[in-house]
Amino acid sequence: MPFARIDLLTGTxxxxxxxxxxxxxEALLAVGVPENDRFQVIQEHDEDGLIFDPSYLGIERSxxxxxxxxxxxxxxxxxxxxxxxxxxxxxxxxxxxxxxEDVFINLIxxxxxxxxxxxxxxxxxx
Amino acid sequence: MPFARIDLLTGTxxxxxxxxxxxxxEALLAVGVPENDRFQVIQEHDEDGLIFDPSYLGIERSxxxxxxxxxxxxxxxxxxxxxxxxxxxxxxxxxxxxxxEDVFINLIxxxxxxxxxxxxxxxxxx
Amino acid sequence: MPFARIDLLTGTxxxxxxxxxxxxxEALLAVGVPENDRFQVIQEHDEDGLIFDPSYLGIERSxxxxxxxxxxxxxxxxxxxxxxxxxxxxxxxxxxxxxxEDVFINLIxxxxxxxxxxxxxxxxxx
Numbered sequence: 001m002p003f004a005r006i007d008l009l010t011g012t013x014x015x016x017x018x019x020x021x022x023x024x025x026e027a028l029l030a031v032g033v034p035e036n037d038r039f040q041v042i043q044e045h046d047e048d049g050l051i052f053d054p055s056y057l058g059i060e061r062s063x064x065x066x067x068x069x070x071x072x073x074x075x076x077x078x079x080x081x082x083x084x085x086x087x088x089x090x091x092x093x094x095x096x097x098x099x100x101e102d103v104f105i106n107l108i109x110x111x112x113x114x115x116x117x118x119x120x121x122x123x124x125x126x
Numbered sequence: 127m128p129f130a131r132i133d134l135l136t137g138t139x140x141x142x143x144x145x146x147x148x149x150x151x152e153a154l155l156a157v158g159v160p161e162n163d164r165f166q167v168i169q170e171h172d173e174d175g176l177i178f179d180p181s182y183l184g185i186e187r188s189x190x191x192x193x194x195x196x197x198x199x200x201x202x203x204x205x206x207x208x209x210x211x212x213x214x215x216x217x218x219x220x221x222x223x224x225x226x227e228d229v230f231i232n233l234i235x236x237x238x239x240x241x242x243x244x245x246x247x248x249x250x251x252x
Numbered sequence: 253m254p255f256a257r258i259d260l261l262t263g264t265x266x267x268x269x270x271x272x273x274x275x276x277x278e279a280l281l282a283v284g285v286p287e288n289d290r291f292q293v294i295q296e297h298d299e300d301g302l303i304f305d306p307s308y309l310g311i312e313r314s315x316x317x318x319x320x321x322x323x324x325x326x327x328x329x330x331x332x333x334x335x336x337x338x339x340x341x342x343x344x345x346x347x348x349x350x351x352x353e354d355v356f357i358n359l360i361x362x363x364x365x366x367x368x369x370x371x372x373x374x375x376x377x378x
Contacts, residue, residue: 043171051292105367106323115232122207143301167259
């Protein structure tokens with residue numbers, strides 16, 4: 001169910017980008033997302049195509065900036081969202097050397113009947 | 127009003143992608159979206175850029191995987207969403223030979239005043 | 253907090269696209285978004301990849317079509333949304349010569365705790 005759009009600047013390797021996706025997936029698992037529920041689009045952009053303020057809220061961002069927009073089900077608490085943010089930033093830093101300041105995350109929440117995982121069915125609808 | 131982002135792997139023809147967009151549009155019509163209300167972004171990705179679990183929920187996905195994320199107005203029932211999912215998967219299968227298992231759909235719902243179709247006006251606001 | 257995805261056809265200059273982003277940012281400022289809160293993805297597409305109806309709602313659209321999808325916090329009034337739409341269309345027209353008919357805007361609203369601007373924290377959560 002989580003569907004993540006990950007945007008970053010060109011200049012990383014395919015292996016790096018795969019590991020970014022893996023870290024995001026593992027952070028989602030840690031807050032209760034089902035195993036193997038992994039759907040992600042990862043896109044590189046030229047400097048012209050990915051724009052971020054270098055110091056909004058006093059956080060210094062670099063060319064290593066990564067934007068992660070996750071669509072998932074409503075119902076998570078603020079504490080669960082905090083845990084997710086921490087897990088993603090910590091994982092990217094620890095495993096890939098990404099600066100924590102460079103991790104931008106945005107969550108979009110939807111109803112559980114808003115997903116079809118194949119076969120034209122709404123697998124999460126009750 | 128529906129705005130669809132369609133993501134798939136490289137290797138299809140432009141004609142195929144156009145027909146994918148057409149099927150999605152026709153499926154939306156069938157659940158009551160106004161005629162000619164068609165706005166879509168269709169993007170190809172290398173294997174590194176479009177990641178999907180090959181068997182989540184027991185559904186076997188192939189390189190023909192297509193992700194369809196539709197932003198539209200809130201207020202549709204679960205049955206209408208089910209109908210949309212079926213129409214998209216059936217249409218892609220029947221018209222283009224896409225495996226039903228490869229059709230991943232996600233709906234984002236917004237308020238009707240959240241759209242401007244041109245001229246800086248909120249055409250759906252009341 | 254606003255995160256904008258801007259999609260347009262190939263054929264514009266990088267400078268033009270930067271100014272499109274700037275106009276969107278300034279229009280957001282004008283409706284109360286904090287200064288320097290600017291995060292944007294701007295993407296070019298071939299004709300095959302960006303599909304828009306040429307006359308839906310009687311508005312004539314051209315190859316200068318620009319789609320702007322903005323994710324931001326819930327709580328804005330319809331009047332504020334109207335003001336934003338007007339400011340974006342007027343700004344793009346006045347500063348860049350974009351036809352007002354070509355400006356398509358869609359807003360996605362999220363909760364304030366749905367953002368992390370870096371460091372794995374939810375800076376807007378209370």
